[in-house]
Amino acid sequence: MKFLRDFLDKQKPQFEKGGRFEKLHSTFDAFETFLFVPDKTTSNGAHIRDAIDMKRTMIIVVIALIFPLIFGIWNVGYQHYLSHGMDYDFWPMFGFGLLKVLPVIVVSYVVGLGIEFAFAQSRGHEVNEGFLVSGMLIPMVMPPDVPLWMVAIATAFAVIIGKEVFGGTGMNILNPALTARAFLFFAYPAEMSGDKVWIAEKADAYSGATPLGHLLVMETDKVPSVWDMFIGVIPGSIGETSTLAILLGALVLIATGIGSARIMASVFAGGMLMGWLFNLWGANAYMNIPAYQHLVMGGFAFGAVYMATDPVSASQTARGKIIYGLLIGMIAVLIRVFNPAYPEGMMLAILLMNVFAPLIDHYVVESNIKRRLKRAKVAVKA
Amino acid sequence: MSNVIRIKKGLNINLVGEAEKTIKELSTDQFAIKPTDFIGVFPKLLVKEGDEVQAGTPLFVDKYRDNIIFTSPVSGKVSEIKRGAKRVLLEVRIESDGKFAAVNFGAGDPSKMKREEIVDKLLQSGVWPFIRQRPYSVIANPADLPKAIFISTFDTSPLAPDNNLIVQGQEDIFQKGLDVLIALTKGKVHVNVDAQSTPSQAFTAAKGVQVNHFAGPHPAGNVGVQINKIDPINKGEVVWYLYPQDVLVIGRLFKSGIYNATRVIALTGPEVLNPVYYRTFVGARLENMVKSQLTAVEKRFVSGNVLTGTKIDLDGYIGFYHTQVTVIKEGNYHEFLGWAVPGFDKFSISRSFPSFLFRNKKYKLDTNMHGGHRALVMTGQFEKVFPFDIYPMQLLKAIIVEDIDLMENLGIYEVDEEDFALCEVIDTSKTDIQVLVRKGLDLMRKEMS
Numbered sequence: 027m028k029f030l031r032d033f034l035d036k037q038k039p040q041f042e043k044g045g046r047f048e049k050l051h052s053t054f055d056a057f058e059t060f061l062f063v064p065d066k067t068t069s070n071g072a073h074i075r076d077a078i079d080m081k082r083t084m085i086i087v088v089i090a091l092i093f094p095l096i097f098g099i100w101n102v103g104y105q106h107y108l109s110h111g112m113d114y115d116f117w118p119m120f121g122f123g124l125l126k127v128l129p130v131i132v133v134s135y136v137v138g139l140g141i142e143f144a145f146a147q148s149r150g151h152e153v154n155e156g157f158l159v160s161g162m163l164i165p166m167v168m169p170p171d172v173p174l175w176m177v178a179i180a181t182a183f184a185v186i187i188g189k190e191v192f193g194g195t196g197m198n199i200l201n202p203a204l205t206a207r208a209f210l211f212f213a214y215p216a217e218m219s220g221d222k223v224w225i226a227e228k229a230d231a232y233s234g235a236t237p238l239g240h241l242l243v244m245e246t247d248k249v250p251s252v253w254d255m256f257i258g259v260i261p262g263s264i265g266e267t268s269t270l271a272i273l274l275g276a277l278v279l280i281a282t283g284i285g286s287a288r289i290m291a292s293v294f295a296g297g298m299l300m301g302w303l304f305n306l307w308g309a310n311a312y313m314n315i316p317a318y319q320h321l322v323m324g325g326f327a328f329g330a331v332y333m334a335t336d337p338v339s340a341s342q343t344a345r346g347k348i349i350y351g352l353l354i355g356m357i358a359v360l361i362r363v364f365n366p367a368y369p370e371g372m373m374l375a376i377l378l379m380n381v382f383a384p385l386i387d388h389y390v391v392e393s394n395i396k397r398r399l400k401r402a403k404v405a406v407k408a
Numbered sequence: 409m410s411n412v413i414r415i416k417k418g419l420n421i422n423l424v425g426e427a428e429k430t431i432k433e434l435s436t437d438q439f440a441i442k443p444t445d446f447i448g449v450f451p452k453l454l455v456k457e458g459d460e461v462q463a464g465t466p467l468f469v470d471k472y473r474d475n476i477i478f479t480s481p482v483s484g485k486v487s488e489i490k491r492g493a494k495r496v497l498l499e500v501r502i503e504s505d506g507k508f509a510a511v512n513f514g515a516g517d518p519s520k521m522k523r524e525e526i527v528d529k530l531l532q533s534g535v536w537p538f539i540r541q542r543p544y545s546v547i548a549n550p551a552d553l554p555k556a557i558f559i560s561t562f563d564t565s566p567l568a569p570d571n572n573l574i575v576q577g578q579e580d581i582f583q584k585g586l587d588v589l590i591a592l593t594k595g596k597v598h599v600n601v602d603a604q605s606t607p608s609q610a611f612t613a614a615k616g617v618q619v620n621h622f623a624g625p626h627p628a629g630n631v632g633v634q635i636n637k638i639d640p641i642n643k644g645e646v647v648w649y650l651y652p653q654d655v656l657v658i659g660r661l662f663k664s665g666i667y668n669a670t671r672v673i674a675l676t677g678p679e680v681l682n683p684v685y686y687r688t689f690v691g692a693r694l695e696n697m698v699k700s701q702l703t704a705v706e707k708r709f710v711s712g713n714v715l716t717g718t719k720i721d722l723d724g725y726i727g728f729y730h731t732q733v734t735v736i737k738e739g740n741y742h743e744f745l746g747w748a749v750p751g752f753d754k755f756s757i758s759r760s761f762p763s764f765l766f767r768n769k770k771y772k773l774d775t776n777m778h779g780g781h782r783a784l785v786m787t788g789q790f791e792k793v794f795p796f797d798i799y800p801m802q803l804l805k806a807i808i809v810e811d812i813d814l815m816e817n818l819g820i821y822e823v824d825e826e827d828f829a830l831c832e833v834i835d836t837s838k839t840d841i842q843v844l845v846r847k848g849l850d851l852m853r854k855e856m857s
Contacts, residue, residue: 031744086760
C-alpha cells in the first residue's frame with residue numbers, strides 16, 4: 027500500500043492551509059483517514075491508547091446490521107412474488123429485492139454524507155462516522171416501495187434538523203434515523219401507512235397489511251403465525267421483519283460490547299410487562315394476544331436492538347438505561363393497543379424517550395449528588 | 409487479611425518489559441530539579457550558575473508559599489539554569505561532585521518533638537514537597553491539619569516498580585518515617601497494601617498505623633481510589649498522601665539529620681533490552697541509565713508509567729515524584745485500513761478486536777492514537793474502569809462547561825488526573841481527559857482560594 031500512501035502524502039499539502047484545495051480539507055481528511063489510520067501520536071496524558079476508534083465502533087454496528095439487511099432484501103423479493111402468486115428460487119427474489127433496496131441505500135448515503143461533508147467543511151472539523159450507521163438504518167425502516175425523492179428529503183431533514191442544528195454527531199437529542207422515519211410518517215402518511223406500501227409492486231388483489239395493520243382493525247384471525255413473524259416472512263419495512271436476523275445482529279453488538287445489552291434487555295422486558303398487563307385486563311381481542319407476540323411484531327425488535335441503543339440519544343447512566351428501556355417497551359405496546367391512528371408504537375416510543383432521556387439521567391445523577399451531600403453532613407457532625 | 413477491600417472495576421494493562429528484581433547503582437553526575445513537576449508552584453530562584461551546593465542547600469522557593477523550599481539532592485555545583493519561553497524556569501541542573509556532602513539538619517525523635525518542630529525540619533530540609541494533598545494533588549499546606557494521611561505501598565499501573573524490593577533492608581527507616589507522619593495528622597495514617605501478593609513486613613507490620621488490604625485490577629493501587637473507599641474527601645477536607653520512597657526520605661532525615669533523597673528507579677518497557685532497577689537520587693539524568701540498553705526503533709521516554717508519566721528527552725531528567733522510567737515505541741505511522749482489519753495483536757478493552765480472547769497476553773504498545781478526535785458519543789465505557797461512586801462522563805462535561813457548583817456536587821474533590829488515566833486510554837473519542845481533569849482541578853483550586 028506504499029504507492030497509495032505516497033500518493034496521499036504528495037496530495038496532502040494542496041489540501042492544507044494555504045493550499046489550492048484548502049476548502050476541501052475535511053473531505054480529503056475523511057478519505058485519508060478512511061484508508062489509513064492517522065499517524066498522530068499521544069501528546070498529553072496517557073501515552074498509550076486503546077485500538078478502538080469511532081470508525082471501528084461504527085463498522086461493528088454496520089456488520090450487525092448486515093443480517094437483517096440481507097434478510098430484508100430477500101423478503102422484499104419474496105413478498106412481491108408471493109403477492110403475485112409466484113414462487114422462485116432464492117436468487118431471483120434476492121435480485122428483485124436488491125433492485126428495490128439498493129437505490130434507497132445509495133440515496134440515503136449520498137444525501138446524508140453529502141450534507142455531513144458540507145457541514146464538516148464549513149465548521150472546519152473532521153467528518154464524523156455516525157452517519158455510516160444512520161445511512162444504513164434509514165433505508166431499513168422504509169417501506170419497500172418508498173419513492174426515492176422521499177428518502178432524499180427525509181434524510182436531509184434528519185441530518186440537518188435532527189443532528190446538525192444541535193452541533194452534529196454526539197449533540198443530537200433525537201435518533202437521526204427515526205427522525206427521518208417520523209418526518210415521512212407525518213408528512214406523507216399515505217405512503218407510510220395503510221396496507222398498500224409494505225409489499226413492493228404488490229398485486230392489487232392481495233392484502234398487504236402488516237400484522238399490526240390487521241390487529242389495528244381487530245382482525246386477529248389474519249395475523250400470521252408467531253413463527254412466521256419471528257422468521258420474518260411477513261410484509262413490513264425493509265429491515266425490520268425478521269426478529270431472528272435482528273437477534274443475530276444483537277448478538278454481534280452484545281458480544282463486542284458496542285451495543286448496550288442493558289437497554290436491549292429492558293426494552294424487551296418493558297414490552298413483555300405491558301403486554302402481560304393488557305392480558306390481565308383483557309378488554310378486547312388486541313389486549314388478549316400473548317405478550318411475547320408483541321416482541322416479534324412490527325418494529326419492536328429492530329427498535330430495541332438498533333434504535334433505542336443509540337448512545338447519543340439514549341440515557342447515559344447505567345440505571346437510567348434500564349428505566350429508559352423499560353419505558354420504551356411499555357409505551358410502544360401502549361401506543362399499539364390504544365391508539366387507533368398509528369399501528370406501530372415503537373418509533374414514537376423511542377422518540378418520546380429520547381426526549382426524556384436527559385431528564386432520567388438528571389434524576390439518576392441527582393441521587394448521586396444527594397448521597398455525597400449526605401455523607402458530607404455526617405462528616406461535619408462527627 | 410480480615411477485611412480485604414475489593415476493587416471490581418478497572419483494567420490491568422500487561423506490557424512487555426517488566427524490570428528484573430535486582431538493583432544496580434547508576435553512575436551519573438547530572439541531576440536536575442524541575443519546578444514544572446510541582447503543580448501550582450511559582451519558583452523564586454535562590455542560586456545562580458556556578459554556585460557550590462550541598463545536599464539540602466535551597467535551590468528555589470515557592471513565590472506564594474515561601475516556606476516551601478526545594479533543595480539540592482546532591483552536592484556539587486549548579487551547572488545550568490534552564491529557562492523556556494517567557495523565561496519560565498524549567499530546570500535547575502546540578503553537577504554532582506560525587507562526595508555527597510550534606511547540610512546537617514539534626515536527627516530527631518518525632519515522639520519527643522512538637523508538631524511545629526517536625527514541620528519546620530521537613531520544610532527546612534526540602535523534604536516537605538514529598539508530602540502532597542488531595543484535593544488538587546499539590547504540595548501540602550504546612551498550616552493544614554489533615555484528616556488522614558494515606559500511603560499506597562503498591563502500584564498497579566503498567567510495569568510498576570515493586571516497592572517490596574525497594575524497602576527491603578530499610579524497614580526501620582520506613583517505620584521512622586511513619587512515626588513522623590503519625591505526629592502530623594489528627595486522624596489516622598493509612599498504609600494500604602496489596603492483598604493479592606505478600607507485601608513486605610515493613611508495610612504489614614508497621615506500628616501506629618492502620619493497615620488496609622486492597623485487591624483488584626488497576627487503579628486499585630491509586631491512592632485516590634483507596635481514599636475513596638476508606639475515608640472519602642468531602643468539601644473542605646484535606647488528606648495528605650505519600651509513596652513509600654517518600655516515607656524513606658523522611659525516615660532518613662530524622663535518623664541521620666540529612667536530606668538523603670535516594671531513589672530506586674525501575675527502568676521498564678518493551679524497548680528496553682535489560683529492564684532492571686537503578687539506585688540514584690531524585691532528579692537523575694536519564695541518559696546513562698538507558699545507554700546501550702535500547703532497541704533500534706524510534707522511542708519515547710516516559711518519566712513515570714505509560715498512563716500518567718511525562719515525556720522526557722534522552723538527555724532529560726527523571727521527574728521529582730517518579731520512581732519508574734518506561735520506554736515505548738513512537739507510533740508515528742499510518743496503518744492501512746487499520747480500523748477494518750481483525751487486529752489480533754491490538755490492545756482494546758472493547759471486544760471489537762479478537763485479542764480480547766487472550767486475557768493474559770503481554771503487549772508491546774506504542775504511542776499511536778489509533779484514530780482521530782471525535783465528539784463524546786459512546787456511553788458506559790468509563791464506568792467499567794472507574795471504581796468511584798462518581799459519574800465520570802457527567803463530571804467531565806461539567807468541567808468542559810466550567811460549572812463550578814456541578815463539579816463540586818459530582819465529586820471533583822475526590823479525584824485526580826491519574827484516576828481518569830484508564831478512561832483516557834479506552835476512550836473511543838480520543839479526548840485528552842487527563843488534561844481536562846487537571847483544568848477542572850486548577851479551576852476549582854483558584855475558585856476556592
